[in-house]
Each structure stands twice: as C-alpha cells, then as structure tokens.
Amino acid sequence: MKNLSSLDRVIHEPARLTLMALLSSVKSADFLFLLKESELTKGNLSVHLTRLEEAGYVEAEKTFRGKIPHTEYRLTAKGKTAFEQYRKSLGSIFNKE
Amino acid sequence: MNVQIDNVVKRTRGYWFVDGFIEMAAGGLFILLAGIILFDGYSPEDSFPSWFLSIAGEVALAKLFGILTVVLLLWWLKDHFTYPRTGFVRGNRVTSAQVLIILRNMILFVLLPISGLLFASLLISSGNAILSSMPAWFPIGLGVLWAILCLLAAEWLGLRRFRLIGIMTLLAGMAVGIWQLTIGLTEFPANTQMEILHPAMLESISRTLASLGMLVLICGVVLVLSGVVTFLRYRKENPTPYEEDV
Numbered sequence: 597m598k599n600l601s602s603l604d605r606v607i608h609e610p611a612r613l614t615l616m617a618l619l620s621s622v623k624s625a626d627f628l629f630l631l632k633e634s635e636l637t638k639g640n641l642s643v644h645l646t647r648l649e650e651a652g653y654v655e656a657e658k659t660f661r662g663k664i665p666h667t668e669y670r671l672t673a674k675g676k677t678a679f680e681q682y683r684k685s686l687g688s689i690f691n692k693e
Numbered sequence: 694m695n696v697q698i699d700n701v702v703k704r705t706r707g708y709w710f711v712d713g714f715i716e717m718a719a720g721g722l723f724i725l726l727a728g729i730i731l732f733d734g735y736s737p738e739d740s741f742p743s744w745f746l747s748i749a750g751e752v753a754l755a756k757l758f759g760i761l762t763v764v765l766l767l768w769w770l771k772d773h774f775t776y777p778r779t780g781f782v783r784g785n786r787v788t789s790a791q792v793l794i795i796l797r798n799m800i801l802f803v804l805l806p807i808s809g810l811l812f813a814s815l816l817i818s819s820g821n822a823i824l825s826s827m828p829a830w831f832p833i834g835l836g837v838l839w840a841i842l843c844l845l846a847a848e849w850l851g852l853r854r855f856r857l858i859g860i861m862t863l864l865a866g867m868a869v870g871i872w873q874l875t876i877g878l879t880e881f882p883a884n885t886q887m888e889i890l891h892p893a894m895l896e897s898i899s900r901t902l903a904s905l906g907m908l909v910l911i912c913g914v915v916l917v918l919s920g921v922v923t924f925l926r927y928r929k930e931n932p933t934p935y936e937e938d939v
Contacts, residue, residue, distance in 0.1 A: 617701040622782050625705075628935050629780025633704070668783070683698065 603689075606651045607682045611636055611644050616671070616679045619654065624670035645669060653678055703851030708782050710852060712775045713923030716916045718763040722756075723913030729755055730906035748902070777934035803838065810834075821881040825893070828873040828900035832908045836866015839912065858919055865911040869904050 607616055614634050619625060631641050648654040653675030657668045671679065709715060733748045814823055823830075843859030846852070879897045 613698070614701055617698045618705050621702045621705045621785070623785050624783045626781040629708075629782050632779050633701075666781070668781070
C-alpha cells in the first residue's frame with residue numbers, strides 16, 4: 597500500500613501517462629501528433645499538457661511553420677526522471693505481489 | 694501497465710514508417726542496386742579485376758547518390774504530406790553509447806557467428822567446395838541475416854508488417870539459393886589453386902552476384918509493395934491535412 601501511495605499522481609492519470617510515454621521516446625512532438633496518438637479531444641489534451649507543464653515535466657515551444665502556428669512539446673529532465681521513477685515504482689509493486 | 698506503456702513507446706518509434714514512404718524509398722533503392730548488379734554481368738572478354746572494380750564503384754555511387762536523393766525526397770514528402778495530417782515528431786539524437794551498443798551487438802550476434810560458420814565450414818570442407826557452392830549458400834545466408842534484422846526491427850518498432858517482410862526475405866533467399874542449386878553448381882577441377890583466378894572461380898563469383906542481385910530485387914519489390922499498401926491505408930485514414938484552430 598505504501599508503494600501504491602508513492603506513485604506520482606500527476607503521471608498516474610491514464611491520459612497524462614500516455615502523453616508522458618509518447619514524449620519519452622522522442623526529442624519533441626507537436627500538438628497534432630499528441631492529439632492523434634492519444635485520441636483525446638483538443639480541450640482535454642490542452643488541459644493535461646498544461647498540468648504536466650505546471651508540474652515541470654513538459655515544456656512547450658511555440659513556433660510557426662509558414663503561417664501556421666506550431667507548438668512542440670518535450671519532456672524536461674525532471675519529467676524524464678519522474679517518468680523513469682514512475683515505471684520503476686510500478687514494476688516493483690507488481691514484482692512484490 | 695508497463696507493457697501498455699511499452700506499446701505506446703514502440704508505436705512512437707514506428708511513427709517514421711507510418712506512411713510507407715521509407716519502405717517505398719528503400720525498395721526503390723534496392724531495385725536500382727539490383728539493376729546495376731544484374732545488368733553488369735561478367736563476360737569473359739573483361740578482365741576480372743576491372744569488371745569487379747567497375748561494379749563495386751557503380752554500386753557505391755548509386756548508394757551515395759541514391760541515399761542522398763531518398764533523404765531529400767523523404768524530407769519533402771514528410772513535410773508536405775505526413776506532418777500536416779498526423780503531426781510532427783523530432784527523433785532523439787543517437788548517443789555514442791547507443792552506437793557502441795549497436796556495434797557490440799553487430800559483432801556479437803552477426804559478425805562472430807558468420808565468421809564462426811565460415812571457419813567451421815573451412816574445417817569440414819575445402820575452399821573450392823565453399824566457393825563453388827557460394828551462389829547457393831550466400832543468398833540463403835543473407836536472406837536469414839536480413840530476416841533476423843527485419844524481425845528485430847518489427848519487435849523494436851512494434852510493426853507487425855516487418856515480420857511479414859522478414860519472412861518474405863527469408864523465403865526469397867531460400868528460393869534464390871534453391872534456384873542456383875537446381876541449375877547446378879560450378880564444377881571446380883581437382884587441382885584448382887585458390888590463388889589463381891580460374892574460369893570456374895570467376896563463374897562462381899559471377900553467379901553469386903546474380904544471386905545477390907535477384908535477392909536484392911525481390912526484397913526491393915517486397916518493400917515497395919509493403920510501402921504502397923501502408924501508404925494507401927494511411928491516406929484512407931488521413932485523407933486531408935488537419936486544421937489546427939488558432
């Protein structure tokens with residue numbers, strides 16, 4: 597039970613976990629990629645990305661591709677560490693049982 | 694749960710292959726190389742070293758310019774077709790530690806087993822027998838090697854179609870090897886010395902190149918077909934570019 601409570605609640609939410617997993621294997625990805633892969637609505641995706649940004653796990657960079665606004669997201673060093681830690685914690689919970 | 698996370702990670706890694714462009718481009722390059730190998734056949738009027746050097750030079754040039762063209766073409770296609778539909782992803786930079794791991798694995802699991810097999814075959818058989826049977830065993834061995842690489846890629850990228858490509862490559866290698874066996878292997882006279890380029894040896898090398906050309910051609914066609922099917926499916930699922938609200 598102590599192990600379960602030690603899980604990072606910011607990452608543990610399924611939608612945010614998916615976003616963290618998606619961003620963990622790339623340098624950065626844009627909003628559209630995350631939208632398509634996570635199958636969230638635009639509003640939901642924005643909310644979850646904001647939550648991850650507030651936790652310092654994700655950072656956004658807003659640019660333009662031609663005249664089209666383009667926002668790229670990437671995991672911060674803190675986000676990478678937190679995600680690795682989360683996976684380890686998750687693994688240890690199931691291995692102990 | 695960790696398995697589900699792994700699947701998401703694999704899906705992201707395999708994003709580069711989502712539209713089939715890479716397979717089509719690689720397949721096209723394979724067909725070009727096969728064309729060079731197959732159409733530059735050895736004729737007895739040529740001197741062997743100059744023929745071999747000319748074919749090696751042409752293959753190297755085709756690879757260099759082919760890869761350059763393919764990279765530019767892929768960059769343009771992805772930018773104009775894929776990214777507006779399903780988004781842009783910037784891949785992780787490969788670190789020197791990762792390069793070292795890849796090199797170590799290549800040496801441990803590819804080069805050492807091949808060297809071991811060659812050494813073992815030299816112990817149980819003569820050099821002439823190995824050379825005369827090269828048109829048969831070379832495509833089979835190469836087919837097995839490429840099939841292993843395809844299966845590893847399928848696992849790493851979470852792409853099931855790469856398993857099918859691997860199996861097709863394996864079958865193609867075996868088919869080419871069996872085809873060479875059925876038309877009969879080159880007979881080497883008993884006193885043939887390895888240091889001298891005997892006509893039988895040249896024929897064996899020439900037929901091995903023909904086998905290689907056939908295998909590369911079949912693999913190229915398989916890759917192009919796989920790419921076309923993937924592209925059609927991708928276009929059906931993502932017919933128009935996505936419009937992001939400002």
